[in-house]
Every structure is written in C-alpha cells, then in structure tokens.
Amino acid sequence: MLKVDNINFYYGEVQVLKDVSLKVEEGEFVAIFGPNGHGKSTLLKVICGLLKPVSGSINYNDHVISRLSTQAIVEMGLVYIPEDRNLFPEMTVAENLRMGAYVKHARSKMKENFELVYQLFPKLKTLNDRTVSGLSGGEARMLAIGRGLMSSPKFLAIDEPSFGLAPNLRVDVFKAIEEIRQRGATILLVEQSTFIASNYANRIYAIEDGKIIFEGSKEEANHNEEIRKMFLGI
Amino acid sequence: MDLDTFINLLLAGITLGTVYLMMAMGLTLVYGVTKVFNYAQGSFFSWGGYLAWYLSVGVLGWNYYLVIPITLVVMFIAGMIFEKVIILPLRRFPGWDFTVIIVTLGCSLALDNLILVIFGPLSKTIPHLMEGTLKIGKFVVAQHDVLMLVIGILMFIILQLFLSKTWIGLALRAVSQDNVGAKIVGLPLNTLYSVAFGIAGLLSAVAAILLAPRTLLYPLVGWSTLLKAFVVIVLGGLGNIKGTVIAAFALSIAEIFLSYFLGGIWAMPLFLAVLVVLLVFKPKGLFGSW
Numbered sequence: 279m280l281k282v283d284n285i286n287f288y289y290g291e292v293q294v295l296k297d298v299s300l301k302v303e304e305g306e307f308v309a310i311f312g313p314n315g316h317g318k319s320t321l322l323k324v325i326c327g328l329l330k331p332v333s334g335s336i337n338y339n340d341h342v343i344s345r346l347s348t349q350a351i352v353e354m355g356l357v358y359i360p361e362d363r364n365l366f367p368e369m370t371v372a373e374n375l376r377m378g379a380y381v382k383h384a385r386s387k388m389k390e391n392f393e394l395v396y397q398l399f400p401k402l403k404t405l406n407d408r409t410v411s412g413l414s415g416g417e418a419r420m421l422a423i424g425r426g427l428m429s430s431p432k433f434l435a436i437d438e439p440s441f442g443l444a445p446n447l448r449v450d451v452f453k454a455i456e457e458i459r460q461r462g463a464t465i466l467l468v469e470q471s472t473f474i475a476s477n478y479a480n481r482i483y484a485i486e487d488g489k490i491i492f493e494g495s496k497e498e499a500n501h502n503e504e505i506r507k508m509f510l511g512i
Numbered sequence: 513m514d515l516d517t518f519i520n521l522l523l524a525g526i527t528l529g530t531v532y533l534m535m536a537m538g539l540t541l542v543y544g545v546t547k548v549f550n551y552a553q554g555s556f557f558s559w560g561g562y563l564a565w566y567l568s569v570g571v572l573g574w575n576y577y578l579v580i581p582i583t584l585v586v587m588f589i590a591g592m593i594f595e596k597v598i599i600l601p602l603r604r605f606p607g608w609d610f611t612v613i614i615v616t617l618g619c620s621l622a623l624d625n626l627i628l629v630i631f632g633p634l635s636k637t638i639p640h641l642m643e644g645t646l647k648i649g650k651f652v653v654a655q656h657d658v659l660m661l662v663i664g665i666l667m668f669i670i671l672q673l674f675l676s677k678t679w680i681g682l683a684l685r686a687v688s689q690d691n692v693g694a695k696i697v698g699l700p701l702n703t704l705y706s707v708a709f710g711i712a713g714l715l716s717a718v719a720a721i722l723l724a725p726r727t728l729l730y731p732l733v734g735w736s737t738l739l740k741a742f743v744v745i746v747l748g749g750l751g752n753i754k755g756t757v758i759a760a761f762a763l764s765i766a767e768i769f770l771s772y773f774l775g776g777i778w779a780m781p782l783f784l785a786v787l788v789v790l791l792v793f794k795p796k797g798l799f800g801s802w
Contacts, residue, residue, distance in 0.1 A: 352698030364693030366686045377686045382681065383697040429697060436546060 279304040279464055280325070280356075280433060285334035285344075287317075287324055294320045295331070296488040302433075307459050309475045310468040312485035318468035319361060322435045322484070325466075326358035327351045338433070341383045351379050353426050355432035361441055363422040372406045374421055378428025387430050394461075395424040398454045416447045423451065428457065434458065436467040440474060448474050519651055521772055527722075528659045530664020533760035534719040535741035536748070537671060538712035544751055545708035547609060548599055552554030553716055554738030555623035560587045560717030561724040561733065562631055568633075576639050580721060584714050589665040591713025593704040594619075620734075627731040635728040638721070643687030660722045667718060668757070671711075684708060688751075728773045736780065740767075743783045746790050748797055755799030 280302040286296040294317045301310045312318045314318060323329045327348040336344040343351050348358075367376050375395060381386040384397075396403040397419040410418060419439065426434060439455060440448035456478050459465050469475045476482065482499045484492035492505050499505050513521075535557065542550050567579040574582075598619060602608045639662075639702045642655035652673060675681040687694040687704050694701060720729075721736065726733065727733065744763055748755030763786065790797065 326696070328692065348695040349698045349700055352696070358696055359691070360696060364690045364696055366689040366693055368689055369682070369685060373682055377682060377694075377697050377699070380683060425697065 279306075279339060279453045280336040280466065282321075282325065283335050283337070285321070285324060285336070286333045287320055287329060287331050289320075294325065294488050298334070298485070298488070298490055300483055300490060300493070302464060304464055305459070305462070306480050307456070307465045307478055308467075308481045308483065309479035310466070310483045310485055311470070311475075312470070314470055316486055317488040318470075318485055319437050322358060322437050322466075322468060324424055325435055326356060328358070342413050349381075352381070352429055355383070355430065357429045357431035359422055359426040359434060359435035359436045359439070363418055365418060365421060365425070367411045368409055370407050370409055371402055371413070371421055374410060374425055375402075379427035379430075381429055384428060384430040388428070391428045391430060395427050398427070398457060399424055416443050419443060419447075419451065420454075423454065431463050433464045433466070436465065438469055439467060440469065440471075452478055516651065517772075520653075521768050522765065523657055525768035526761060527660040528768060529571040529761035529764035530660055530668075531719045531723045531726065531737065532741050532744050532764050533664060533757060534667060534715045534722075535737050536744040536756050536760055537668070538715040539738075539741055539745055540751055540756065541684070541688075542708050543713045546595070546599065546705045547576070548603065548616065550614050550709070550712065551613070551738070552594070552620040552623060553712055553741075554734030555620040555627075555712050556591065556716035557720045557737050558627055558711050558729070558731065558733035559590070559623060559734075560713075561638060561720035562627055562636070563587070563731045564721055564724075565636045565729060566631075569639060570636060577765040583717050583721065587713040587717035589713075591716075592710040594713070595709035599709070600702060600705065624731050624734070625733060630717060631731070633731065635730040637728055638684055638724050640725045641721075663722060664745070667715070671715075672753075680704070680707060684778075739780070740783050743787045743790075746787060746795075749799040750797065752797065752799050755797055758799070759797075 282298060282300045285295050285298045286293065286295060298321060307436065310318055310321070320329065324331050327343065327346055327350070331344055334344070335342055338351070338354060343354070343356070366377065369377070376388070377391065379385055379391060384391065401417060402420055402424055405413065405417060405472055410421065413421065423436070423439065436455065439451050443451065452474050455465060455467070467475065476496050476499070482492070482494060482496055483490055484505055492499065492502060494502070513640045536551065538553055539550065542548060542553070547773065564579055564583045565587060566578045567574050567582060598615060599612060602612050602615060605611065640654070640656035644655045645652050646655050646658055677686055683694070683699045683704055687699060687701060723737065724733070740763065744756060744759045747763065748757070748759035763783065765781060770778050770782050
C-alpha cells in the first residue's frame with residue numbers, strides 16, 4: 279500500500295534521512311522505533327507531503343506521491359496525525375473535528391465519522407463546545423487523533439501517539455488505534471519507546487541517525503540483542 | 513452644546529465607526545489567514561469608490577442600486593486576483609514576509625496613481641444610498657446615516673456567521689490559527705488565501721460606498737481610512753473581535769467630537785497620538801491579542 283524508496287532529506291546541511299526505505303501492506307500495523315531526533319518525525323512529514331524529499335520516491339496505492347501537496351495526499355486517504363497536534367486553538371472541539379472532514383470524500387461521511395470518534399473517545403463528546411486552549415494534554419491528543427479519523431483515512435501515519443500521556447491513557451490511545459485498524463485502516467506509527475506499541479504492531483522498523491537499522495517482526499526484535507538494548511531497555 | 517448637536521455628533525461618530533470596523537475586519541482577516549499586512553487595502557477602498565462612481569453618476573449612468581452589487585462582486589474578484597497574481601508568487605522566496613510589505617506598499621502607490629491617470633486629480637462625488645431624512649422623535653437624521661449603521665452592523669453579523677458556520681469560513685479561521693494543522697487536514701490553502709483578499713476587497717468597497725458620499729473621492733482617499741483602521745486594530749488587539757469593535761467606535765466617536773471642537777485637521781493627529789501612546793505603553797492593545 280505504501281512503499282518508501284531510498285528517501286534522503288536534509289535540514290540545511292544536516293542529513294536527517296539517509297536512504298530510508300520501507301513498506302507497509304494494506305491492513306498492517308507497523309511501528310517505527312527510534313530515539314528522539316533521529317528522523318522519525320521527519321520521515322512521517324515527508325510521507326504526508328509536508329516536507330519534500332531531496333531524492334527517493336514514495337508510492338501510495340501505485341501513485342507516486344512524493345511531489346504532491348499534503349492536500350492532494352489527504353484526498354487520497356493518507357492522513358498524518360502530528361505529535362505536536364497542530365489543533366486550531368481558538369476553535370471548539372466540534373469545529374476542530376469538522377475541519378478534519380473538509381476533504382470531499384470525508385464530507386459525505388461526516389456524520390458516521392463523528393459517531394465513530396465519540397465512540398472511541400467518549401470524553402470528546404462531553405467537551406464538544408470547549409475551545410482547544412482549555413483542553414488537557416490527553417484530551418488534545420485524543421482530539422488530534424479524532425480529527426485525523428474525520429478525514430476517513432485509509433492510511434494513518436501517527437507521530438508518537440503516547441507522548442506525554444499518563445500510562446493508563448497511553449493504553450486507551452493504543453486500543454483506539456488498534457480498533458481503527460480493525461475497521462479497515464492501515465497504521466504506520468513512530469514511537470520513542472516500544473513499551474506499549476510493540477504489543478499491537480505486526481512489524482517493526484528501527485531507525486537510528488536517519489538510517490533504518492532493523493526490520494522484522496516483534497519476535498525478531500526481541501531476539502536481536504542490540505535492538506533490545508537500544509529500545510526495550512532490557 | 514445642546515442635546516440635538518450631541519446626538520447628531522454621536523450618530524456621525526457611530527456611523528463612521530462602522531466604516532473603520534469594516535476596514536479593520538478586512539485587514540485582520542487578511543493578516544490572520546495570509547500573514548500579510550496589506551498596505552494596498554486603502555487603494556481597494558479608493559478603487560471601490562471610483563468604480564461605483566464610474567458605473568453610476570460618473571460615466572455610465574447605471575442605476576445606483578444595480579451598481580452597488582456589481583461593485584462589490586468586482587472588488588471581491590479583484591481582491592482574489594490581486595492575491596493570486598501578486599502575493600502568491602512571492603511565497604516561494606525566502607524572506608517573502610518582508611518582501612511582501614514593500615510589494616503591497618508599492619502596489620498601493622501604483623494603484624493610487626493609476627486612479628490619478630485614469631480619473632484625474634479632481635475630486636468626485638458618489639450618491640448617498642438614500643437622499644432623504646428620517647424623523648425619530650424630535651431628531652432629524654439622514655437616511656444615509658441610518659443605512660450606514662444598519663449595513664455596517666449587518667455586514668459584521670454576516671461575516672461572523674460566515675466565519676463560524678460555513679465550511680470556507682471555518683477553514684479561514686483554521687488557517688489563521690494553525691497553518692500546518694490546516695495543511696494536515698487538507699484545506700486548500702491557496703484558495704483560502706485569495707478568498708481572504710477577496711473578502712477584504714468587498715469590505716473595502718462597502719466602506720467606500722458608505723463613506724465616500726460624505727468625504728468625496730480623490731486619488732489618495734483610501735489612505736486615511738487605512739491608517740485609521742490600522743490604529744483601530746492596534747488599539748483593539750490584533751485578531752480580537754470584541755476589542756476591534758470597541759476600538760472602532762471609540763476612535764470614530766472621539767474623532768467626530770474632536771473635529772467639532774477643534775476642527776477636522778485634528779483627526780489624524782488624534783489617531784497617530786493614540787498609536788504612539790499604545791506602542792509605547794500597551795503594544796498588544798487594550799484588550800490583548802491572539
């Protein structure tokens with residue numbers, strides 16, 4: 279479904295992504311682990327079109343998307359959920375969700391998507407008329423994911439969904455993501471710690487210093503000494 | 513001063529405030545959505561007025577009530593084209609946010625001088641919306657002034673409804689609050705940028721049609737309104753709607769009373785003095801900002 283080939287990306291002189299290649303099949307739950315500042319977020323931003331790669335190509339459902347605008351990519355059903363949320367602070371929770379449904383194919387499904395979001399995150403329903411600036415970190419995180427769901431995604435690229443959340447909330451968020459996958463979406467997420475995400479992921483990549491250094495199943499990751507030390511902290 | 517004069521001055525101030533409010537809303541909307549402070553908006557005002565004059569009493573002699581909607585539509589489209597042709601291409605270059613200041617200033621000079629070339633230096637008059645007067649109790653007011661107030665308030669309400677209910681309106685607010693977030697949900701940024709300029713063009717034209725029957729039209733007519741609207745924004749706090757409304761009416765009423773007692777030439781110094789005091793003591797405005 280998604281095929282990333284030899285992507286290179288620079289911030290100024292600094293090469294942040296070095297020949298990164300990866301593949302995600304339809305219906306998979308793929309997690310990319312890596313320490314902070316090693317290119318995980320940059321990779322997702324390149325995939326969703328916010329940043330343009332210097333070289334390499336990205337294929338999504340047999341279309342080359344590496345030169346398309348984020349708007350065009352969202353319209354194809356590939357939706358990015360950023361770590362720093364990028365919500366609309368002076369708009370209400372309901373208005374933020376509605377903005378998620380702006381693209382054409384999502385507008386016709388707005389009603390059912392609202393119901394889905396409220397079902398996954400019942401708390402959001404009670405906060406409907408609050409502005410975002412008054413939400414807690416966890417609520418804002420749920421809203422960011424909910425807004426992504428409003429775009430009727432076929433493919434979700436999620437940046438550190440559990441970052442900064444209390445442990446019980448992390449589990450809730452991952453349960454919701456897994457449910458989204460079971461409803462037919464494909465998931466690619468990046469995380470710093472493998473702690474919870476590895477329970478859900480089918481396949482794992484590890485990224486270090488802008489390079490993919492490991493690819494395999496959870497079991498393979500568990501048996502790889504280096505990976506275990508680096509990411510599982512065992 | 514008798515009560516009659518007081519009421520008349522107050523009404524003149526309030527109606528003037530609706531004009532400043534519309535100009536201020538145009539500047540704020542464009543700045544919020546596109547991050548451009550559009551110095552050419554004063555020229556939008558002038559062009560709106562001259563266009564209405566050209567189509568009606570000036571040259572073509574069309575019915576004024578037909579001319580008004582045509583002027584508004586043309587100025588909306590002109591605003592959009594202005595953004596597409598002049599502002600959008602700049603965005604690709606590093607440091608464009610500075611370049612664009614010079615470019616909008618330059619455009620306003622060009623647009624004003626184009627007026628001078630086409631229409632000449634002599635001032636023009638455009639019609640009042642209605643010529644008669646209205647008796648309210650023992651006060652006599654011009655129907656045009658009543659319409660200024662009604663239209664000003666209506667435009668304000670329509671704009672607020674547009675920004676809080678429609679897809680495009682909500683998207684405009686979204687872009688102004690988080691540009692990256694807007695990209696992520698797939699909002700058509702380039703379209704929204706030009707719609708913001710279009711709305712500013714339309715609001716400037718409304719302001720001109722309401723105000724110009726009082727002040728006459730001349731090539732630089734838009735500048736004083738633009739500068740006053742700028743002070744309104746600074747006083748009210750950039751992007752603060754409530755603050756902008758209060759500031760627009762407070763300043764316009766102050767302007768009218770000052771002009772009555774000291775003469776009209778003191779209006780601009782008043783605004784500039786307010787601006788200087790604000791920038792020194794309260795640069796974020798009286799009511800805070802975004």
